[in-house]
Every structure is written in C-alpha cells, then in structure tokens.
Amino acid sequence: MIVTGMLLGNATIATMAEGAGYGLLQKGAVWVQNGQITWVGPEADAPEQAGPAEDMQGRLITPALIDCHTHIVHGGNRAGEFEMRLNGASYEEVARAGGGIISTVKATRGASEDTLLAGALRFVDALIGEGVSVIEVKSGYGLDIETELKMLRVARAIEQVRPVRVRTSFLGAHALPAEYAGRAMEYIETLCIPALEAAHSAGLVDAVDGFCEGIAFSVEEIEPLFTRAKELGIPVKLHAEQLSNIGGTQLAARFGALSADHVEYANDADAQALARSGSVAVILPGAFYTLHETQAPPVEAFRKHNVAMALATDCNPGSSPLASLLLVMNMGCTLFRLTPEEALTGVTRHAARALGLDDTGVIAPGKRADLAIWNVSEPAELAYRIGFNPLHRRIFGGEG
Numbered sequence: 224m225i226v227t228g229m230l231l232g233n234a235t236i237a238t239m240a241e242g243a244g245y246g247l248l249q250k251g252a253v254w255v256q257n258g259q260i261t262w263v264g265p266e267a268d269a270p271e272q273a274g275p276a277e278d279m280q281g282r283l284i285t286p287a288l289i290d291c292h293t294h295i296v297h298g299g300n301r302a303g304e305f306e307m308r309l310n311g312a313s314y315e316e317v318a319r320a321g322g323g324i325i326s327t328v329k330a331t332r333g334a335s336e337d338t339l340l341a342g343a344l345r346f347v348d349a350l351i352g353e354g355v356s357v358i359e360v361k362s363g364y365g366l367d368i369e370t371e372l373k374m375l376r377v378a379r380a381i382e383q384v385r386p387v388r389v390r391t392s393f394l395g396a397h398a399l400p401a402e403y404a405g406r407a408m409e410y411i412e413t414l415c416i417p418a419l420e421a422a423h424s425a426g427l428v429d430a431v432d433g434f435c436e437g438i439a440f441s442v443e444e445i446e447p448l449f450t451r452a453k454e455l456g457i458p459v460k461l462h463a464e465q466l467s468n469i470g471g472t473q474l475a476a477r478f479g480a481l482s483a484d485h486v487e488y489a490n491d492a493d494a495q496a497l498a499r500s501g502s503v504a505v506i507l508p509g510a511f512y513t514l515h516e517t518q519a520p521p522v523e524a525f526r527k528h529n530v531a532m533a534l535a536t537d538c539n540p541g542s543s544p545l546a547s548l549l550l551v552m553n554m555g556c557t558l559f560r561l562t563p564e565e566a567l568t569g570v571t572r573h574a575a576r577a578l579g580l581d582d583t584g585v586i587a588p589g590k591r592a593d594l595a596i597w598n599v600s601e602p603a604e605l606a607y608r609i610g611f612n613p614l615h616r617r618i619f620g621g622e623g
C-alpha cells in the first residue's frame with residue numbers, strides 16, 4: 224500500500240461547511256494530498272490508503288482564517304496623532320499638524336517599495352501567526368497613478384516572501400488628494416479610472432473598492448468607476464454606510480458587489496438589497512472601536528434577510544490600527560452580539576466569499592489544504608478569549 228499525503232487524526236474538526244453551523248466532527252480526521260483536502264470525516268471511517276493518522280490530541284482544526292479587508296500596505300504611522308488627540312488636541316489641530324489620512328498619503332508616496340513591504344510584513348506576520356492564509360490588501364494611500372500601482376505591487380510582493388495568499392483591491396477612490404480639492408468627479412474621471420486601467424493592465428487588480436461617504440466620495444462619483452470596473456470584468460466592493468447612510472450599500476448591490484463593508488448605518492432595505500445581490504456584509508469592529516462609534520451594524524436585519532456576514536481587521540494606520548483577527552472575532556461578539564459561530568464563519572467561509580474565492584474557507588474535499596490547528600477543544604473558545612493566541616500549527620497549501 225502506498226501512503227500519500229498526511230492524515231491528521233484524533234481532532235475536533237469545525238469544517239464550516241455550508242448549512243451545518245460549525246460542521247463539527249468529534250474524533251475526526253482530515254486527509255491532505257498535493258495541497259488539497261482529499262477527505263474529511265470520522266477517523267474510524269478514514270480511507271485505508273491514507274495510512275496511519277498523526278495524533279492531534281483532541282485539538283480543534285478549522286479552515287485557516289481569512290482577513291478580507293485590510294489597508295496593510297501604507298507608509299508611516301499615526302501614533303503621534305493618536306498621542307496628540309489623547310493629550311487634548313482638537314481635530315483641526317491634528318489636521319494642521321499634518322495628521323489624518325492625507326499624512327499617510329504623503330508617507331506612502333515618499334516610501335520605497337522595500338520600506339512599504341517591510342512595514343506591511345510586520346502585520347502580515349502577526350496575522351500568519353494567528354492562522355491566517357489569505358489577506359486582502361487595498362491601495363488607496365497613493366491617490367496618484369504611480370503610487371497606487373506601487374502599493375499594489377508591494378501587496379503582490381507579500382506572496383513572494385511569505386506563505387500567504389494576497390488578494391488586491393484597487394481603492395483609488397479612498398480620499399480626494401489636495402491637488403483635486405473641490406473637483407471630485409474630475410479626480411474620478413481623469414486620475415482614478417486611468418489608474419485603474421493601468422493597474423488592471425499590469426495584472427495587479429482582483430477587485431475595485433471605493434470609500435462612499437460624506438467625507439470621501441458620493442454614489443454619483445463612485446458609479447462611473449464601478450461602471451468601468453464592470454466593463455473590465457473586475458468585481459467590485461465598497462466601503463459603505465460607515466459614518467452615515469448615503470446610499471452606498473444600494474449602489475454596491477446594484478453592481479452585484481462581492482461585499483459592502485462597515486455598513487453600521489445600513490438599514491433594513493439595505494440588508495434586503497444585499498440579500499438580493501448575494502453581497503457579503505463585511506463587519507469591521509476595529510474601526511468602530513477606534514473611532515468610538517455608537518451605531519452598531521444592523522446584525523438582526525442581516526440575519527433576518529440571510530445576508531452573509533464576514534469580519535475583518537480593516538488594518539490601517541488611522542481608524543483601525545489592528546492586526547489580530549482573533550481579537551476581531553471577540554469584538555464582533557462583544558460589541559455587535561454576533562455568535563461565536565457567526566464570528567468563525569465570518570473569518571472563514573464568508574470571508575472567502577467576500578473575496579470571490581471558492582477554493583478555501585471550508586474543510587471539504589477538493590478545497591485547498593489551508594488549515595489552522597488550535598490548542599483549544601471547542602470553537603467558541605476562539606472568539607471568547609481576549610488577547611490570547613492558541614494557534615498550534617498552520618497548514619498552508621498542504622505545507623506546515
């Protein structure tokens with residue numbers, strides 16, 4: 224008998240397969256061959272060719288985690304601004320001292336690709352250390368063609384130096400650069416769309432994102448960008464209804480978006496629109512926490528209308544300087560009353576869907592062998608503990 228691959232046995236397995244809650248298997252085993260999952264089930268039923276099982280000693284195995292919304296590539300940091308504010312400085316004083324999103328744009332424009340990559344890897348490594356296998360990375364701190372492309376190249380470079388998959392989102396419509404003050408539509412038409420075309424030609428874009436908000440871009444300004452994305456065959460997603468309700472969720476749904484993200488101010492009609500379009504609601508508790516927001520996303524409406532909910536770090540230097548997906552799971556439960564099962568689904572199966580990936584996020588035959596093995600015995604413990612990382616081992620594409 225020829226034994227191939229590896230059989231992980233004596234495990235509690237949360238397969239996260241559709242329609243089955245955690246899809247929990249006690250005394251389970253999973254068989255991995257050539258980077259893929261070949262079989263999962265009760266160890267007693269394991270195929271003979273799988274050979275003897277490696278003893279997981281009752282540990283929990285889940286799909287590896289997926290962080291489906293980050294701004295992990297950026298120049299500089301805003302710790303000084305954080306400190307100024309906590310010492311009593313007003314928003315205007317911070318802005319006059321060069322703070323805010325525009326300060327990150329300046330730092331990102333000025334940074335080399337090596338510097339940006341080294342900065343990002345600090346957070347990438349923290350996420351990998353928590354069992355993460357896929358990270359979405361947005362541009363959006365360039366706001367000029369050259370720097371938007373630079374950010375996306377750095378995002379792609381992460382995959383070359385770390386065992387992780389990266390999905391890139393073009394976020395040229397993140398903020399209006401000073402050069403275009405008062406001319407938002409002109410920015411979209413003469414800079415943002417050409418930047419998207421250039422980035423797409425260079426093979427750097429998996430999705431197109433925008434920041435639809437009073438302080439950023441309106442529905443009317445995002446629409447031509449989404450129209451162009453559609454023509455190019457690129458899926459869209461949108462930062463929508465984070466600080467107010469201005470119709471971004473409806474726009475996202477109209478374009479069949481992969482996801483609408485933040486969505487604190489979304490209402491019942493917005494939830495229905497997402498349900499119809501099959502878009503995922505990506506919930507970002509890190510920004511809510513950092514900004515001291517009080518409006519929680521309409522979780523009850525999402526449940527009622529069967530909108531898939533994902534959770535992500537939103538890792539960025541301003542509103543969410545957060546690089547722990549385990550903490551995000553806890554925050555989702557504590558701040559927004561998600562159940563631990565919804566939280567785990569939100570960083571696995573639903574996060575994969577928010578990125579348009581159908582080869583990962585669940586433990587099932589034919590999927591990638593991206594697994595996280597934890598020193599816990601039940602899945603609720605992952606969301607329950609705060610500031611504790613129980614990862615025992617991560618398997619990425621069958622390796623590890």
Ligand code: DI6
Pocket residue numbers: 323324327397434462465510539540541542
């Ligand atoms: N939503 C946010 O909260 C951040 N961007 C976005 O689209 C803010 C990013 C920053 O402050 O750097």
Ligand code: FE
Pocket residue numbers: 292293294462537539
């Ligand atoms: Fe964001």
